[in-house]
Amino acid sequence: MAGALTERDFVQKLERAGFVEIEVLERTPMGIDDCALYPLFTKELLAIMRDVIPAERLDRIGVCAIIRARRA
Amino acid sequence: MSRDLLHQDEIRAFVREAYRSVDSESRAVAEKLYSPEELDGVPAIALDHALGVGNHLLHARIEPGDTVLDLGCGSGIDSILASRRTGPSGRVIALDFLPEMLERTAAAADEAGLDNVDVLEGEMEAIPLPDDSVDCLISNGVVNLSPRKARVLAECARVLRRDGELCVADLTVEEQELPPEVLTHPAAWAG
Numbered sequence: 001m002a003g004a005l006t007e008r009d010f011v012q013k014l015e016r017a018g019f020v021e022i023e024v025l026e027r028t029p030m031g032i033d034d035c036a037l038y039p040l041f042t043k044e045l046l047a048i049m050r051d052v053i054p055a056e057r058l059d060r061i062g063v064c065a066i067i068r069a070r071r072a
Numbered sequence: 073m074s075r076d077l078l079h080q081d082e083i084r085a086f087v088r089e090a091y092r093s094v095d096s097e098s099r100a101v102a103e104k105l106y107s108p109e110e111l112d113g114v115p116a117i118a119l120d121h122a123l124g125v126g127n128h129l130l131h132a133r134i135e136p137g138d139t140v141l142d143l144g145c146g147s148g149i150d151s152i153l154a155s156r157r158t159g160p161s162g163r164v165i166a167l168d169f170l171p172e173m174l175e176r177t178a179a180a181a182d183e184a185g186l187d188n189v190d191v192l193e194g195e196m197e198a199i200p201l202p203d204d205s206v207d208c209l210i211s212n213g214v215v216n217l218s219p220r221k222a223r224v225l226a227e228c229a230r231v232l233r234r235d236g237e238l239c240v241a242d243l244t245v246e247e248q249e250l251p252p253e254v255l256t257h258p259a260a261w262a263g
Contacts, residue, residue: 001245002256003216004245005216006244010221013221013222017228019238025131034104037098037104038101040091040123048253052253053251053254062245064125064242065126065244066126066127066128067238068133068237068238068240070238071232071238
């Protein structure tokens with residue numbers, strides 16, 4: 001999650017790489033409870049996230065975007 | 073600024089170690105993302121270690137006979153599902169940087185009776201495939217793991233044939249950055 005781009009940056013990088021017809025087809029919020037499903041999120045990290053991320057953001061820490069694009 | 077708090081090599085090492093050392097099951101991830109119909113017949117070894125973030129295959133336009141690259145295949149659940157759609161006349165190239173993941177994918181494909189899934193060890197920043205060799209590229213929760221995302225996407229464009237499609241599910245963040253305590257935690261670069 002620390003390496004995630006904003007959707008805008010992701011789309012810009014796709015454009016620069018030579019992709020066209022870029023569509024964001026789904027956006028699904030990912031909250032702290034979703035993160036907890038993944039063993040990659042350690043208990044320590046989850047505790048830090050609960051501690052330092054504002055409560056109003058905990059149900060939308062990130063967004064899973066599904067993006068389709070065509071190579072020009 | 074905060075995205076530069078860690079060096080690329082550190083990030084790569086964190087990610088590699090985190091994925092290598094995953095030892096608990098994550099079948100709940102598979103059950104959240106995919107329908108029971110999709111998961112029917114997918115071997116447990118793939119389901120139990122699912123680490124994707126979405127179901128991009130609902131939108132991927134995979135045709136029979138296609139060559140599909142699954143970038144960062146993990147335990148192989150998407151490779152298995154994609155191979156059903158390419159059929160025996162097509163193939164899925166399951167790429168991952170960890171031999172442990174490739175072993176799971178190969179075992180899952182074997183158990184599912186699919187002989188059109190080929191595993192390939194390699195880095196997404198230097199995909200070991202020729203130019204214009206892939207019809208469709210899929211990836212699930214992987215691009216965000218790279219410290220060189222522009223390079224990854226350039227590699228995706230290089231291996232795709234003209235008019236080939238990329239369909240990815242990936243984690244994005246909103247404009248407001250995560251707190252530095254999260255950004256500098258090693259596990260946050262893998263999770």
